[in-house]
Amino acid sequence: MQKSIAESEARMEKRMATTVDQKVQAVHKRLYAFELRVLARPAPVTNFSSFRTELDSLRADIDSILATPTVEPEFAPIALADDTVLDALFKEDIDAQSEPTRARGKRPRSSHISDTTDDARAKKREHHQNEQAQNHL
Numbered sequence: 001m002q003k004s005i006a007e008s009e010a011r012m013e014k015r016m017a018t019t020v021d022q023k024v025q026a027v028h029k030r031l032y033a034f035e036l037r038v039l040a041r042p043a044p045v046t047n048f049s050s051f052r053t054e055l056d057s058l059r060a061d062i063d064s065i066l067a068t069p070t071v072e073p074e075f076a077p078i079a080l081a082d083d084t085v086l087d088a089l090f091k092e093d094i095d096a097q098s099e100p101t102r103a104r105g106k107r108p109r110s111s112h113i114s115d116t117t118d119d120a121r122a123k124k125r126e127h128h129q130n131e132q133a134q135n136h137l
Helices: 002-040 048-066 078-097 115-136
Strands: none
């Protein structure tokens, strides 16, 4: 009985070995086919002339930028420089005196602000007096 068990184990090992060998051969066959397909592909053609043309164009652009003549600034009149200094010194005072942004566009509420409001009030008073006079008649 032990002899038959040993023989059956030997046969199983042989079958497993042949199965593994067949699978390895199948994998190698597929790898070989893949390598052939990769090698059969044409190599991508690199057009170096277009790169060369583009590079030459970029170099020409850089040369033109670097070759641009530098214009030395003319000296500004001294009075303009003095105004600039004064503006820089007193700018904060001018900004502080300016009207706040939220107050812009609003109508003044004080009666002493403009003559137009005084005129409007005088007209209103006159109209009111005329109405009272007509009502008393």
